[in-house]
Amino acid sequence: MCDIVLTPMQASKSLFIAMKILLSLTPLILFQFFSLVQGLNPKCDVQDDHGSSLQVFHVLSPCSPFKPSNPLSWEDSVLHLQAKDQVRLQSLASLVDDRSIVPTAPGRKIIHSPTYMVRAKIGNPAQTLLMAIDNSNDASWIPCTGCEGCSSTLFVPHKSPTFKNISCYAAECKQIPNPTCGDSGCAFNLTYGNSSIEADLVQDTITLASDPLPDYTFACITKTNGTSTPPQGLLGLGRGPLSLLSQTQNLYKFTFSYCLPNIKSLNFSGSLTLGPSALPKDIKFTPLLKNPRRSSLYYVNLFAIRVGNITVDIPPPALAFNRTTGAGTIFDSGTVYTRLAEPVYDAVRDEFRRQVGAKDIVTSRGGFDTCYTVPIVAPTITFLFEGMNVTLPHDNALIHNDDGSITCLAMASWAPDNVNSVLNVIANLQQQNYRVLYDVPNSRIGISPELCS
Numbered sequence: 353m354c355d356i357v358l359t360p361m362q363a364s365k366s367l368f369i370a371m372k373i374l375l376s377l378t379p380l381i382l383f384q385f386f387s388l389v390q391g392l393n394p395k396c397d398v399q400d401d402h403g404s405s406l407q408v409f410h411v412l413s414p415c416s417p418f419k420p421s422n423p424l425s426w427e428d429s430v431l432h433l434q435a436k437d438q439v440r441l442q443s444l445a446s447l448v449d450d451r452s453i454v455p456t457a458p459g460r461k462i463i464h465s466p467t468y469m470v471r472a473k474i475g476n477p478a479q480t481l482l483m484a485i486d487n488s489n490d491a492s493w494i495p496c497t498g499c500e501g502c503s504s505t506l507f508v509p510h511k512s513p514t515f516k517n518i519s520c521y522a523a524e525c526k527q528i529p530n531p532t533c534g535d536s537g538c539a540f541n542l543t544y545g546n547s548s549i550e551a552d553l554v555q556d557t558i559t560l561a562s563d564p565l566p567d568y569t570f571a572c573i574t575k576t577n578g579t580s581t582p583p584q585g586l587l588g589l590g591r592g593p594l595s596l597l598s599q600t601q602n603l604y605k606f607t608f609s610y611c612l613p614n615i616k617s618l619n620f621s622g623s624l625t626l627g628p629s630a631l632p633k634d635i636k637f638t639p640l641l642k643n644p645r646r647s648s649l650y651y652v653n654l655f656a657i658r659v660g661n662i663t664v665d666i667p668p669p670a671l672a673f674n675r676t677t678g679a680g681t682i683f684d685s686g687t688v689y690t691r692l693a694e695p696v697y698d699a700v701r702d703e704f705r706r707q708v709g710a711k712d713i714v715t716s717r718g719g720f721d722t723c724y725t726v727p728i729v730a731p732t733i734t735f736l737f738e739g740m741n742v743t744l745p746h747d748n749a750l751i752h753n754d755d756g757s758i759t760c761l762a763m764a765s766w767a768p769d770n771v772n773s774v775l776n777v778i779a780n781l782q783q784q785n786y787r788v789l790y791d792v793p794n795s796r797i798g799i800s801p802e803l804c805s
């Protein structure tokens with residue numbers, strides 16, 4: 353009855369075209385190494401970061417230096433994004449398999465392929481890098497001078513008098529598992545997707561929008577291989593001790609929000625806002641949960657899903673939050689398509705298909721199993737979170753191929769290797785054009801419609 357919906361006018365504008373562009377542009381390898389100068393497209397470099405708010409843009413947007421040069425077919429593009437999601441999901445799921453219950457930190461298996469970036473200024477004088485944002489990752493890492501296997505855009509520590517190495521005996525060094533003592537002090541190895549990364553733990557000022565954050569602790573990458581390392585580094589917005597939020601508690605009060613734009617938003621209307629700010633009038637909240645088995649992640653209680661006006665029949669354990677197993681539902685900024693545990697997805701899909709009518713269904717198009725080659729009247733999908741119902745605009749639930757002749761339900765099921773660690777992931781396509789607020793002190797996640805694309 354108090355469902356959050358975008359008005360049809362807000363909703364219809366953006367995603368259809370965006371997905372068409374996205375799908376025709378997706379590269380084979382997102383984070384390949386480029387020899388070009390890796391700044392923003394000059395047309396886009398309007399420097400509109402202000403206060404504590406940063407412009408957010410898609411890694412494949414027209415402004416991005418990482419957008420692909422060789423378009424793929426629609427089907428290959430979708431398959432590629434799904435493959436990347438799969439690597440990320442397995443990483444998210446595997447967090448639970450670790451023996452000790454400590455937050456995700458460098459040195460542990462962490463997450464793959466974030467899709468949104470912000471402009472960060474490192475050191476004094478500032479050196480600007482386009483860093484990926486990842487709310488499921490704690491540490492920040494930046495490629496540094498001399499890095500073997502990094503792209504050409506690097507942070508040059510010796511040009512910044514405020515740069516510091518961190519000693520092996522410093523408190524910060526104890527926050528990472530398995531540190532070793534290298535030439536410059538605290539060092540460690542980490543895995544990210546299929547990349548192995550070697551890094552030194554260091555400190556320098558990082559400036560985000562107008563806020564200088566002195567002595568910010570991050571990892572200076574000295575060596576990497578594989579294709580998963582974001583070329584200009586990553587800003588970790590997770591919940592662990594080395595995350596951006598933990599390091600800036602006095603300033604940002606462990607509170608941030610974002611509106612993720614779609615790929616075509618040349619004007620960067622997406623934003624990442626750090627710290628508390630005025631709440632949108634129509635914001636709705638659901639409790640934010642912390643799961644000790646995956647303590648870096650932002651869990652919520654998703655207890656039912658509605659398709660049209662039918663609440664689908666889902667076996668309760670498939671949605672249950674469980675502190676022992678780590679099971680539950682998270683908001684993740686890095687996965688592209690929402691992934692639901694098999695019994696959850698199957699129930700949603702079956703009801704969706706039933707309401708559309710079973711005719712002209714195309715199975716497994718681009719890896720999605722519910723696609724239509726005729727125009728359809730699709731039922732809405734509503735996530736029932738504790739205290740808040742979110743009805744997805746069609747553009748956040750469906751994708752279309754280049755010429756609009758195929759429509760697919762843009763979600764999928766998955767089964768983690770460890771069947772006891774069921775994880776439902778609300779992904780970034782489903783979050784587009786919403787303001788998503790992470791309010792850790794008040795243990796709540798807020799959502800309100802915002803057309804930021």
Ligand SMILES: *[C@@H]1O[C@H](CO)[C@@H](O)[C@H](O)[C@H]1NC(C)=O
Nearest residue numbers: 353354355658736739740741
């Ligand atoms: C969500 O929708 C259900 C019906 O599907 C309704 O009973 C419930 O009151 C709604 N919750 C909120 C918070 O609006």
Ligand SMILES: *[C@@H]1O[C@H](CO)[C@@H](O)[C@H](O)[C@H]1NC(C)=O
Nearest residue numbers: 380381435436439546578579
């Ligand atoms: C790394 O993973 C990506 C998909 O995420 C894949 O395209 C690429 O081939 C992999 N590279 C290697 C060297 O395994």
Ligand SMILES: *[C@@H]1O[C@H](CO)[C@@H](O)[C@H](O)[C@H]1NC(C)=O
Nearest residue numbers: 509515516517534535536537
């Ligand atoms: C950090 O360590 C490196 C490697 O030992 C050294 O070259 C550099 O001068 C050190 N930087 C500072 C600021 O101490």
Ligand SMILES: *[C@@H]1O[C@H](CO)[C@@H](O)[C@H](O)[C@H]1NC(C)=O
Nearest residue numbers: 531532533534539540541550
């Ligand atoms: C990281 O791994 C490399 C190669 O396996 C190894 O030589 C190095 O000692 C490791 N460094 C740390 C800090 O563990």
Ligand SMILES: *[C@@H]1O[C@H](CO)[C@@H](O)[C@H](O)[C@H]1NC(C)=O
Nearest residue numbers: 546547548549576577578579
């Ligand atoms: C990267 O290096 C590590 C160890 O040095 C190796 O195990 C891994 O297979 C390499 N990855 C790729 C994609 O080459």
Ligand SMILES: *[C@@H]1O[C@H](CO)[C@@H](O)[C@H](O)[C@H]1NC(C)=O
Nearest residue numbers: 414616617618619620621805
């Ligand atoms: C960007 O903004 C300008 C003016 O503010 C507008 O005319 C233009 O259509 C916008 N471009 C996109 C791609 O939104």
Ligand SMILES: *[C@@H]1O[C@H](CO)[C@@H](O)[C@H](O)[C@H]1NC(C)=O
Nearest residue numbers: 659660661662663707731732
């Ligand atoms: C559910 O929707 C269908 C068609 O949209 C309608 O006929 C039916 O009356 C609705 N049921 C309820 C309980 O609102």
Ligand SMILES: *[C@@H]1O[C@H](CO)[C@@H](O)[C@H](O)[C@H]1NC(C)=O
Nearest residue numbers: 672673674675676677679772
């Ligand atoms: C959590 O999962 C364990 C193992 O499957 C189960 O024994 C326990 O009852 C579950 N707890 C809750 C609260 O559902």
